Amino acid sequence: MRRAHTGRSKRSKISSRKGTFNPEDTTRVKHTRLGVWDLYEENAPELEYVPGSSKLEALLQLKNNLPYVWRMLLDIGSLKSCWILLIAYCSINIAWSFVPAVSLWYTGQLLNVVQTAVESRTVDKALLARMTLGALGCKLVERLLQYIGSQVARPLGSRVNKHFGTRLFEARARLDVVTFDDPAVQRQLDSVASTNGQGVAWGTISMFTSLIAMSLKIITQVSVLAEVLKNQRDGLFLAFLCMLPTLSDYMDLLSPGSFPGRGVWAATTKNEAFITMAGLASFINDGAHRKELVAGNMAEYIITSYKQAVKEAGDYAADFWESVRDFWNQSGTPARFFRDCLSLLPQIIFALRAVQYPQDIPVSLASLTLITDTSKRFAWALRELFHKTGSISEQLATVRKLYEVGHIPNKVPDGDVPFPENEQQVKAGITLEFRHVYFRYPGATDFALQDVSFKVPQGQLCVIVGSNGSGKSTILKLAIRLYDVTDGQILVDGKDIRTLRLKDLRQAISVLFQDYTHFPLSIRDNIGLGDPPNATDDDKIRLAARLGGAEEFVDRLPEKFDTYLRRPVQDYYSSLPEGTKTLFGRPVDYNSVRNAGRMGTTSSSSLSGGQMQRLAVSRTFMRSVVSEDSQVGLLLFDEPSASLDPTAEHDLFKRLRLLRGSKTMIFSSHRFGNLTRDADIILYMNDSQIVESGRHDELLKLQGEYARIWTLQAQAFLP
Structure with a gap:
């Protein structure tokens, strides 16, 4: 029975072949129906119909990749x-x-002892003992070499994986937002993350070492078998017949009609009932939907819908790879029938020889056993060799990519002008100016900003207000050069930010984004990384937490500042008594059932949204206020109080107002409050443009959109 699939990793493989693949091109693509699935395979070029020639093109590409392998060995x-x-x-x-x-x-020597015993009725006991001990010794040596090899492989593999894992970590860390979000870059990074669960470099070493060892194993075994059987009646012929099915399988795997996953292919299903089944199963299994499922009384309807979908999908609705296996298991061909017959020939030949030469039955039986056992090992070794040689080109290409990812160019180019010229002046604030700025996000068709112009002088407070999607957050992202403007100019202290060194510019600006994130590290690290040079200073971390309003609730946590917001390494455990509520000091999550009947703790804190936002604010204070040698002159806050209650919001703005005059501050918000009344300049945005600007009292006198929204929000607090 043919194996339908050799590895699930093939389903997401990205081919390096040039051109396009169009399933609707019937002249180049073959369609096969597999249950509810439609499989589309690109017709192989004529050369590929010659067994083994499909490897030729891949082998020709090795020349470009070998220098990277040599570089890897030097590293x-x-x-x-x-x-x-x-x-x-x-x-x-x-x-x-x-x-x-x-x-x-x-x-083989033991076989000769048997033959001698049959012919002369005598046994050379000394030879028999030596051969027996030798055979047992080989098994012992083989096991010993495997053990020693594993002991050597462990430190070697660990060092290699750590070294190249660090290279990949550096390659990822240096990418800017635009580059990292590029799907092509993501595919390039993912392609070198691991190979069959191993690091690329160590996987390459293991593959080539195994390839050489497997080749030597096949050659030496075939040679010794031929020598052992050359004097046996029909020995070589029986050996050939035993190995013929294996060779036939090997040739069949090389044939153009074989699948799985050779060449270019794609599969999809258009069966609506099967798609509905999968969607409903995902809905039920995803805990994120559970509240709506229960609150909406949906269970009965969902169950009925699923049963109906199962009925409509029919008997052939199955996972794609299961459908592939079923297809090949049911497709009986003359070639397979022929192979089944071939597998019986050795027994038939043996039976005929036994009738003709009954005195040779013991020797022939021993020969047949030896041949059968060797042929099985030969078949396994041949399959392994075929599998490894089939991936040589791909593996070497991955080694090349491993080095190339370290040189992926960032799409936001670095400037060469140092900033600032006067470090003391920056501590008093930075002047920020937008001049006729237009911006469109990568891949978008509409502008996020259109002809935006404004100037915030040194040490002033600017508040940008407007509805969601009006462009407020985009202004802050452009100020720190997460993206470059499509048109126009942004200046800090009169200098175009595109000419400044990115590291210097971002060192002078501290930003708290609306979609802030928390790192899978401890609370101490989450705050401390706001200012990496002081990330281990506990006194400064505690002061930043106090200014951010987080110190009080952090001190109430069992592990205080050592609490992990999301522990990056989970605990694993089997089923536990229901009374076990905590394990290793962390809560047990009985809802998270893992593979093989195991479960794992989520190891996440249960902080509220407001508490999480206070931690984010604390990180901002760590960089901009706590550090004595801080070079931050511009503070950017994107909806800093969105998750805070009124009291916490009032306290935060009170602390921020104390900084007024020593830092330039820009806030974006959709809520109008005390902060806008204290602002030096207010920018009201709508539909990607600034429609009104001025001080609070000036904008109220205009009786425009700002005044209208202010009045609407104020009425919510009036009796």
């Missing part, structure tokens, strides 16, 4: 003791590859 050699470990690892694997052939030779 590995630069690690502590890695050359010694690498040589030892390769030597052990090569030595291991010869052991089966030696064992086969000893087994």
Whole structure:
């Protein structure tokens, strides 16, 4: 029975082949119906119909990738003791590859002892003992080499994975927002993350070492088997017949009609009932929908709908890979029938020889057992060799990508002008000016900002107000150069920000985004990373938490500042007594059932939205206020009080107002309150444009949109 699929990773593979794949092009694409699935396979070029020739193109590409493999080996050699470990690892694997052939030779000698005993009725006991001990010794050596190899592979693999894992970490960390969000870059990064659960570099070493060892193993075993059986009646012929089905399977795998996943292909389902089944199953399994499911009394309707979908989908509604397996299991071909017949030939030949030469039955039986056992091992080794050689080109291409990701150019180019010229002047604030700025997000068709112009002088407070989606947050993102303007100019202290060194510009600006995030680290680290040079200073971290309004509730937590907002490593455990509420000091989550019947703690804190926002504000204070040598002159706040209650909001703005005059501050908000009355300049935005600007009292006198919204919000608090 043919294996329908050798690895699930193939389903998401991105081909490096040029051009396009169009399932509707019937001249180049073959369509196959697999249950509820439609499989579309690109017709193979004529050359690929020659067995093995599909590998030719891949082998021709190795030349471009080999220099990267040599570079990888040099990098590995630069690690502590890695050359010694690498040589030892390769030597052990090569030595291991010869052991089966030696064992086969000893087994062959035992066969000669049997033949001699049959012919002369005498047994050379000394030879029998030596051969038996030799065969047992081979098994012991093989097991010993495997153990030593694993002991060498562990530190070697760990060092290699850590080294190249650090390279990949650096490659990801240096990318700006626009570049990192590019789907092509994400695919490039994902392609080098791991290969079959291993790091790319260590996976390449393991693959090539195994490839060499497997090749030697096949060659030596075939050679020894031929030598052992050359004097046996029909021995070589029986060996050939035993291995013929394996060779037939190998050739069949190379044939153009074989699937899975060779060449370019795609699969989809248009069966609405099956799609509904999958959607309803996802709905039920996702805990995020549970509240609406229960509150909306949906269970009965969902169950009825699912049963109806199951009925309509029919008997052939199954997962894609299950459908593929069913397809190949049911597709009986003459070639398979022929292979089944071939597998019986050795037994038939043996039976005929046994009738003709009954005195040779013991020897023939021992020969047949030896041949059958060797052929099984040969089949396994051949399949492994085929599998590994089939991925050589892909593996080497991945090594090349591993080095290329470290040089992915950022799409926001760095400037070369140092900033600021006067560090003391920055501490008193930065002047920010927008001149006729237009901006459109990557991939968007509409402008997020249109002809936006304003100026916030040094040390002043600016509040940007308007509805959601009006462009408030975009102004803050452009000020710190997360994106570059489509047209127009942004200046800080009179200098175009595109000419300034990005590191210097971002060091002088502190920003709290509306969609702020918290790192999967402790509360201490979440606050401390607001100012990396002082990230381990507990006194400054505590002061920042106090200014941000977080110190009080953090001190009430069991682990205080050591509390993890989201523990990056989960605990794993089996079913526990229901009375077990905590484990390792953390709550047990019985709803999170893991694989193999195991469950794991979510290890997340249960802080409210307001508390999480206070931590984000504390991180901002850590950088802009607490640090004595802070070079921050511009503070940007995007909806800083969105999750705060009125009291917490009042306290936050009170602390921020104390900074007025020593920092330039820009707030964006959709709520009008005390902050707008204290602002030096208010920008009212609507539909990506600034429609009104001025002080609070000036805008009220205009009786425009600002005054209208102010009145609407004020009426909500009037009796």
